[in-house]
Amino acid sequence: MAEMAMWGIDMRRDDELIRKYMFEMEDAPEWVVWFMPDEGDEEGEAKYYHLRLLADEGFLQETGPNGCNFRITNAGHDFIGMMRDEGLWKQMKIRASTVVPRYGLRLLFEVGNAIVRNRLAELGVPLD
Structure with missing residues (x-):
């Protein structure tokens, strides 16, 4: 550095x-x-x-x-997949910054995963 x-x-x-x-x-x-x-x-x-x-x-x-x-x-390909969805990308940044103003990349990725998992659950897709 x-x-x-x-x-x-x-x-x-x-x-x-x-x-x-x-x-x-x-x-x-x-x-x-x-x-x-x-x-x-x-x-x-x-x-x-x-x-x-x-x-x-x-x-x-x-x-x-x-x-x-x-x-x-x-994991990078997964992250890109989330980034390509403009609405999801914006939600990821908003939700992460609500908790921590200077969030890390890992947290941003995890927030995206959580949003996607919630969407799947709403569709009735079993996640466990």
């Missing part, structure tokens, strides 16, 4: 950038995406920072001898 601070990027997580980058990963022509920003490329540095946050939570896996190779995990 000291390396990120050295780059001079904003160290706050941006959920809309998270969403954008996950969609980019899913739409990539290869299942492993290499990404390393050039020094001084603030947009690239912010992207790399957010990809690392997603890897921290297990939504991406960073591989390779020097890192910088990212692939979407199974």
Whole structure:
């Protein structure tokens, strides 16, 4: 993290950038995406920072001898599925922020799972 601070990027997580980058990963022509920003490329540095946050939570896996190779995990695909539903995405953020103003990615994911499970229960789908 000291390396990120050295780059001079904003160290706050941006959920809309998270969403954008996950969609980019899913739409990539290869299942492993290499990404390393050039020094001084603030947009690239912010992207790399957010990809690392997603890897921290297990939504991406960073591989390779020097890192910088990212692939979407199974949990990441589940998260993308929730993100693609605009209404669900908004509900996830609203509900998470009601409890904790600066919620984490894992909580956001769990809130999405809870909403989906509630929808399934309302349809009479047994969940146990």
